[in-house]
Amino acid sequence: MDKMNDAKPWTCETTRANMQDYLDETLLGPVATRLFLHVRDCDACCKELDEQKAMFGMLNAMPAIEPPADFDEKILASVPYAAYREMAELRAPRMPVILEEESLPDFVRSGATRAAGLVLAAATAAALAMSRVPDIAVAAVGLGLLPEALVRVQQLSRRIYVGAVQRNDHA
Numbered sequence: 001m002d003k004m005n006d007a008k009p010w011t012c013e014t015t016r017a018n019m020q021d022y023l024d025e026t027l028l029g030p031v032a033t034r035l036f037l038h039v040r041d042c043d044a045c046c047k048e049l050d051e052q053k054a055m056f057g058m059l060n061a062m063p064a065i066e067p068p069a070d071f072d073e074k075i076l077a078s079v080p081y082a083a084y085r086e087m088a089e090l091r092a093p094r095m096p097v098i099l100e101e102e103s104l105p106d107f108v109r110s111g112a113t114r115a116a117g118l119v120l121a122a123a124t125a126a127a128l129a130m131s132r133v134p135d136i137a138v139a140a141v142g143l144g145l146l147p148e149a150l151v152r153v154q155q156l157s158r159r160i161y162v163g164a165v166q167r168n169d170h171a
């Protein structure tokens with residue numbers, strides 16, 4: 001199958017280079033076989049393979065660990081100020097909770113609410129333009145525009161905030 005590989009002499013070096021893939025079982029069959037045959041006859045590579053097997057076995061046996069909640073804070077506290085400034089790009093998207101998109105309730109952010117609000121506002125405004133209607137209609141226009149306005153004001157504040165943070169960091 002793999003004629004090129006068959007043609008090359010299989011050395012200790014080839015064995016070492018492929019050992020990791022062999023242990024991961026990602027080597028092509030014929031290559032794995034050549035590695036296996038070499039290891040069977042070569043004491044040095046056999047020892048190396050045993051050691052790697054033991055090491056990976058140990059790593060695999062280790063429990064997955066979740067970082068503690070204050071992990072970020074502790075890391076940041078240990079970072080010198082100059083390095084902290086250089087991470088401005090990474091920090092830029094972090095902003096006060098009130099400016100996070102999620103701080104607006106889902107129903108306000110939903111496209112349907114915003115669209116319905118705009119339709120309501122437009123329809124009421126059209127009715128206003130055509131005839132004299134009670135003042136309450138003016139309030140309805142405002143109410144209809146509210147969801148869209150909330151989302152837009154928040155977007156704008158977010159942009160201003162991020163801009164200010166970046167200017168600060170580059171000052």
Ligand SMILES: [Zn+2]
Pocket residue numbers: 011012013015038042043044045046
């Ligand atoms: Zn060898």
